[in-house]
Amino acid sequence: MLELVFILPLIGIIYLIILPRDNTVKLKKAALEWSLFTLTATILLWASFDGGGQFQAIKKFEWIPGLEPVFGPALFAVDGISIFFLILTALLTPICILISWNSIKFLIKEFLLCLLFMEFLLIGVFSVLDLVGFYILFEGILIPMFLIIGIWGSREEKVQASYYFFFYTFIGSVFMLLAIFTLYGQTGTTDYQALCCASKDAELQYWVFLGFFLSLAIKIPKIPFHIWLPQAHVEAPVAGSVILAGVLLKLGGYGFIRFSWPLLPEASEFFAPLIQTLSILAIIYGSLTTCRQVDLKRIIAYSSVAHMGLVTLGIFSHTIQGLVAAIFLMLAHGLVSSALFIAVTLLYERHHTRLVKYYRGMAITMPLYGILMLTLVLANASIPLSCNFIGEFISLLAAFEYSFIIGLLASLGMVLSAGYSIYLYNRICFGFPSRYLYFSRDINRREFYTLFPLVFLIFLLGVFPFIIIDVVQSSVIRVEPYA
Template structure:
């Protein structure tokens, strides 16, 4: 890494941005929004420079070491915690840095009260997410993992759209909090057996099989709730439906990916025997998520709930790729998470654009949007096609590699997983046909097409969706090199 201080710069920019927003008078709403947007865009620029300076060798780079607990005490085996990036985490950092300014733009006129607090929640959420994707200490990962609950709880509970927003925020908070207790117990077991929670040290150790199984079960419950995996998905539709647009974008775009990232980061490198032992169970749950999630999506009448349930099906393909334990399966999981972060986020924004104009999310009230909102209908068509993984879209690359890994593992697993693509095409095309084609709906009096701010908010998501589908090797080569490097050191 040519610039070893770039990771520290990213955190510094966000902290300065938070302080800047904090000291701007509450009455000056335009200045508040512009300040938050400028600092988050500066952070996005820094993450792109970090990627450009990445040398692609696979190992951790841009390492930042911080003295957490004094090394002169006996409280900890090492007083240092390490933050670093590799070919896996770098793309999740960029995705996070991209979605935060998009959240600010899409919420430009919709947040009517406590604007300063809302912007601070978004900035602190970005700081915590950057920490989650770069922390190389399991205890610090857990602390940051739990810290994310606080700003998201506030975003859903305070700025949610409907009456049940408080209930939805408690659903999200307690499901994730209770599940994370099992991860903490797993970390305690690791520490009692090894005397360390340092990630790189643990990767070089070999735990006995029984210990691995107990630790894996603790991690699995926590990460499966975050993904979420059936039957741990109950909180997801409620949280998505009640959250404001920014909350839905961050939930679908980044927070669901922490579960998949945790499986890739911890399960195979630290707990390989347990991962192999539990793989059939997790593959079964993944197939259940793909098929049941898609069938449940087909029967939804609420626009936003439909997209929320489709996330369950797509994330099922992610864990399916991870636990086939093939190079193409792991690459597929990472690529599909990035693709889903772009496509699902844009679909939630599209829902919000309709809701802000007509104040309903029931699909039956919409028809003929191509007549009155042609630009909107074009963007929705592109993202709908990406959602069903047509060629030259980023989802196609991820789903193709995931199904390739599934067929390599078992023909039966591959055939069942393929049903998800068929059902995905069914509910996506039905949704688009119902909303955009036909005569104009009698319930919709006036439909205003997207304005300039809304168009430029969606433009980077649409462009990246197509660009990643046309030129996937820019991501795949970096990810593949990191996975091969990790496996050569852990197997």
């Protein structure tokens, strides 16, 4: 099944290349169909997963022919941690195609190819068990996202935002490459499973950890490496914002869980107080900064900084429940933030402004939109029965177990998130309809079908969190070196 998950996006890419450029409807339908095939394959892969903590569906790939004695074959496999990130990637790709159905007006074929190619690379990132392979796929994602922001962005600063995104993440990843070379120089391998068993000096672990940390912290992003995120979100088209918030930000947290704990346990424990401090700073500063934003996309972007602070707080809490909470919260944030970006883009497509001051009384003119927006805002504020509540609650339990002060400061994030989320909804949807807006058409069937799966999953996982937690916990116990 893992081979099928890899092959289907490639077949979709080849099929799109063959199709004529002028038949845009057929291009969109073909991209949507192949992305749905990939989603079906990932669900079948999950169905065949036995729930154990070991890697499954292992596939060997000779990715550098002739250099097998040096690098060896790259292994691809899934476990309880990576399987749900594969499903999240496969779920958001057809949603991106649907929500961009009418908003992308030019170079439609190239846009769809970028989406499918990025899906293929993300599947590789979440399943590769080789450090060099991870780095190549990790960096390869920059190219299609750079093009999506720079070409199909919505405003004049889109080129600047694309370069912000590219150079921030690329320069940070150079340190990861140096760290990989350092590990290879001492152990003689880049195979993940071999490195988990290899002995590594404590001092070497510190330097290697810093190399990984700089790259992954920029991707999350952690303060003070977050400057590129609001700019990229504001200028990106809706599909770029959804993929960026829903999946790409999770690469940092996934890298910490996959590589930092198993490969560098002593360094992870040594730097944990520093990262916990930066996480608290991200939660409080990100939430306070969100309160003063006037652009709809910037509000969601800065709230992502705060939520991802809770993720790293759980990862470096030295507890099993912290790691489980971090994975669950990343998946929950991928659903909620993606849906929120789609929701604010629906307003932008109708009224061509993202400034909050021009909106008021949308619940009167767009009642269906008002209901969906209220649901998403409450989920972003971690209301009970939503998946965000489960993730943040367990993260706070792990934080209090690590330190009472850390847990108390992290709790401010939930209070502040409720404040700016409800305040945002109040300004947009309540009150007398704005005099700046003459006509507000409610969401259509395509837009409803795009948002409904995300809203459904947000509350399904909030009511039945064991669907994910039972599978994740078995793999986390194997990853956690202090278990």
